[in-house]
Amino acid sequence: MAKWQRMLHYFRTCSVVEWEVWDRPTRFFHWSVTGLLVADLITGWLDPAWQLDRHLLLGGVTAGLLMFRLLWGVVGSEYNRFSHYFQSPAQVYDDARALWRGQTKSSSLALNPVNAWVSLLLLLIVFALLVTGLVAYGGEEHMGPLASLVSYSAGTYGQSLHEKLAVLLLVVVAIHIGIVRRESQLTRVSLLRSMVTGCKPMDVDQPTEQMRNANVAWAMVLGMVLMFSIDHTSKALGQLPMDGWRPLHYPVAYQEKCGHCHWTIHPSLLPEEAWQNLLSHMHDHFGHSVTLNGKEAVTITSFLLVHAAEDWNTDAAHRFRKLMPDPDQRITNHPAWQKIHLNIEAAVFDRPPVSSPINCPVCHHDALSGRFDEHAIHIPKATAASHSPLQDEIPSAPRQ
Ligand code: HEC
Ligand code: HEC
Incomplete structure (x- = not known):
């Protein structure tokens, strides 16, 4: 095999002593949202005058993916469920101390306790960015689903919060990457590769066959209900009279x-x-x-x-x-x-x-x-x- 073929192989398949821990939807979510957030930051910061439309479009796609991830956190396969994310403060503390002192020797099958909370925090920040973005768009531009609900000054406030959250996002992403690097070094398991292939070394606490399967049917039902209700609400909101601004027809x-x-x-x-x-x-x-x-x-x-x-x-x-x-x-x-x-x-x-x-x-x-x-x-x-x-x-x- 050529070198690049070996590389590809390494990044594509699990070996016999590995589990596919991260399922495909989760990996897809992880990397597409990473890419989208980079594009969101660029279009939001570098040249806002020209990029607002694109920024909004990217934000919309991010919102859709986030919605999917929330669903998948409930019905996805074992280690992709949020039930694995909520770890007790004591565990988080122990884990953080072990990482800090370099005592972590084997990687956890799911996210390690510290990174689980950091990941939840990341999801929360992205959610808050979407909400403040909508508030800013609704209040300052009088556009979008919140156009009729948000006053001009609330829009300006949403805008400044949105900018602060973007900085916070970068800080938390840096922490996230730092933990991943540290754990990878200590356990000699490349977590970066894990997030691409989904594989992690087999461990004693292997999930049962049933737990490993995602509830795809539930995901579809819940997804449809969610989409229907969002569509319905945004249409209803769009019909309210606007506060302060309205489109103008020039005679x-x-x-x-x-x-x-x-x-x-x-x-x-x-x-x-x-x-x-x-x-x-x-x-x-x-x-x-x-x-x-x-x-x-x-x-x-x-x-x-x-x-x-x-x-x-x-x-x-x-x-x-x-x-x-x-x-x-x-x-x-x-x-x-x-x-x-x-x-x-x-x-x-x-x-x-x-x-x-x-x-x-x-x-x-x-x-x-x-x-x-x-x-x-x-x-x-x-x-x-x-x-x-x-x-x-x-x-x-x-x-x-
Ligand atoms: C040569 C380009 C130029 C022209 C022409 C121009 N503006 Fe401006 N305008 C600017 C710039 C640049 C700013 C931002 C100034 C700042 O924040 O220091 C601004 C700011 C403003 C703001 C405040 C916007 C905000 O939210 O901060 C208003 C309102 C405004 N202009 C109205 C007008 C009106 C009305 C006209 C036409 C009669 C006009 N401008 C013509 C360049 C221009
Ligand atoms: C024959 C050309 C012409 C027509 C038609 C015209 N304007 Fe003007 N208008 C001008 C000029 C020239 C200025 C000064 C622009 C400048 O200083 O650069 C001006 C300036 C203005 C200004 C002031 C802008 C400022 O600097 O604050 C207003 C307001 C205005 N026009 C309104 C109107 C309205 C309303 C109509 C229609 C009823 C109209 N104009 C039709 C030529 C015209």
Whole structure:
């Protein structure tokens, strides 16, 4: 056999003196969740502005797998059941001390007591990450199954907890790996290989044939009930009215008239009175004369006034709600707007692709929805000064 074939063989089959302790579903869960969590961390931390959709998708798959693991912990085959995970504190203490002093000589068939608790803790953290992620998504973005239940501030709180849990996850994973390495060294049984092949050396406490079989039928029944109830609940939740944010339908007249020269500015960015002032001076609109016929004027006016800042509970609406002293009614002259954008170089606003600070959607990819989430911000590079005008692939402000 070639060397690599021997390696493959080593990683695939149990020898005659070994048991298949970890069944296939558990191994699949272990490695796929490991991969997913790495991808979750990358998409969550490295470039949130572009990765939120992918992050959510990965989170959804992780949730599905976690649900499966919880089920399998009840009906799976012997050593994959949670009943093996709950060890008494005394046992955990003894085990930890033995590991620490290097006294562990034979590996336990199931997880050793310390690592069993660490693994449960890992599952718990992943569960908490999923919940806080949903709270953040529901509260800050007003999306997902919790959109109607979670307030904006609770969403922000969920977000900060979510980030702390992600750090905690890394710490606990490091502990988990540390214990695995230590036990592998002391017992000379590669636990890494065990988690790939499922094999561990035979021990006296071999499980009976019956215990070794998984209750697949039960898994299927419980799985169906769980899926049905989750589907039902999320549909019911989706029908509740939203708190603070709602999707907005832009009337055609607004898109065609007001979206002609700039983006269709979200009505929540100005208070009612400011919109009224602006609309009554359309004949002198920043150096342009904009004429609206009677029907257009009615549609646009009622649209903007009904959906003005007072009527939203979003971050942006709260910030820009206070009427400005400036009779010009520019959002970009609002003290709150200027304060947030203070640290951005003027050149970024003046040159393409932004060209003017009014072009919010160039940097805020969710501007059309009015959410202005901090994760949807992406500042494009100013192009005029660079040697290669092609370097920028950022599209210009979308028009609806
Ligand atoms: C003929 C072109 C044109 C049309 C049509 C037009 N606008 Fe404008 N609008 C402008 C220009 C130019 C500015 C100034 C943008 C700048 O400073 O970069 C502006 C600015 C604004 C601003 C202020 C943005 C800020 O900086 O705070 C608002 C609000 C606005 N327009 C609303 C409307 C509405 C509502 C309509 C439709 C009734 C409309 N505009 C139609 C050209 C137009
Ligand atoms: C050149 C890109 C750019 C443009 C154009 C721009 N912004 Fe921003 N905006 C940013 C950046 C970057 C931040 C984050 C600033 C920070 O946190 O220090 C920000 C932050 C914000 C925030 C706070 C978001 C949060 O949750 O922290 C709001 C609200 C906002 N902008 C509204 C607007 C509006 C309204 C417009 C258009 C009138 C606009 N911005 C135009 C780049 C831009």
